[in-house]
Amino acid sequence: MQKFEDGILNFEDRKDIADKLGVSLSTIYRWVRQRSSRATGADRSVSSCISIGKALEVLSSPQIIEKYAGLEAVFKLIAWLRWPNSPHDHPAAIATCAITYLSRDSTAAALDELPPEGLALVLKHISVDKLRKMCAGDDANFINFDIWPLYNQNYDELDYFADIANFILAYRPHSKDRRRSTSLQNAHFVHENGLFGYKWPMTLETFRKYWGIYGPSAALLYVRKYHYAHNLVLDPSDTEFNMSVDRIWRERSETITFLSCCQAASSLLRERLDYRTTGLENFPIFPETLPPTALEVRPLPLKVHALLDGRES
Helix, strand or coil: CHHHHHHHHCCCCHHHHHHHHCCCHHHHHHHHHHHHHHHHCCCHHHHCCCCHHHHHHHHCCCCCCCHHHHHHHHHHHHHHHHCCCCHHHHHHHHHHHHHHHHHCCCCCCCHHHCCHHHHHHHHHCCCHHHHHHHHCCCHHHCCCCCCCEHHHCCCEHHHHHHHHHHHHHHCCCCCCCHHHCCCHHHHHHHHHCCCCCCCCCCCHHHHHHHHHHHHHHHHHHHHHHHCCCCCCCCCCCCCCHHHHHHHHHHCHHHHHHHHHHHHHHHHHHHHHCCCCCCCHHHCCCCCCCCCCCCCCCCCCCHHHHHHHHCCCC
16 A cells, blocks of 8 residues: 555556556555544444345345345345455445446436335445545545456456465365464465466465455355356446346345355365464354355365475475
8 A cells, every 4th residue: 555655646647556566456445445444433334234144144045035135135245255354345335236236227317216115225325424535536435346357367366265265175284294284374385386376476464464355255256266156246337237136136046055055165164274364253154044065175286285295394
């Protein structure tokens, strides 16, 4: 953030600065919002926002759920997958999803022309303070759903953390030596040696911080990439946004199957990681009524084991 702010003071283009830092502009704006939220405290829309646990309960329920309660759960999951540890971003993201969904095929020209239930959903998740900052032109307060490729490569942050989760789930040390254990430190070591195939150099401290940001959603990103192609990472600007939302909500059996796989992956991640691992406390709690689906973990390349087995003390 300091390098980004220094670049702005030197009249550099914001996108160019982000590209040089190897981080998306939306990620930098998220950090700005996180810093701002710590300074100002939570607003009412944050405290009234549906929890991820409740959203998972609604989406995995075999019972008939009221339409707008279901849409709120879908929009919460969309927001949470993009920003699992940034709850201050969720209300505005949910409101953005709701307005987009409700207005896509509507003739409504003003909020009060939306269906009453839809208007209530929007107003529940947007605060006066957030609107004030957005209308004042504060870039950091606009919710950007873009997923940027890292270093202009054919992968992004979500791909990256899906593979980190895969390492944690699949690695089986051939020694009881703690240095060979399943840990974020060893995941970072494998990453730095290029065995995940990603060009994204970072220190162990930065790696741990990034895990803290995305770790809670890693199980869902892993299942999405390797086991069950049920896309929940949606962008309201996509012309097929409404169709995708309807698919998640209406084809409930498919969504329930996906979440059942995610519950299994999330439980396995908890078991494999040290209980003190950053972000573990914010892993989602799946409903007890949702039975986990057994997963066949994708094996790691042999060279990963060889690298760690041959690691120097």
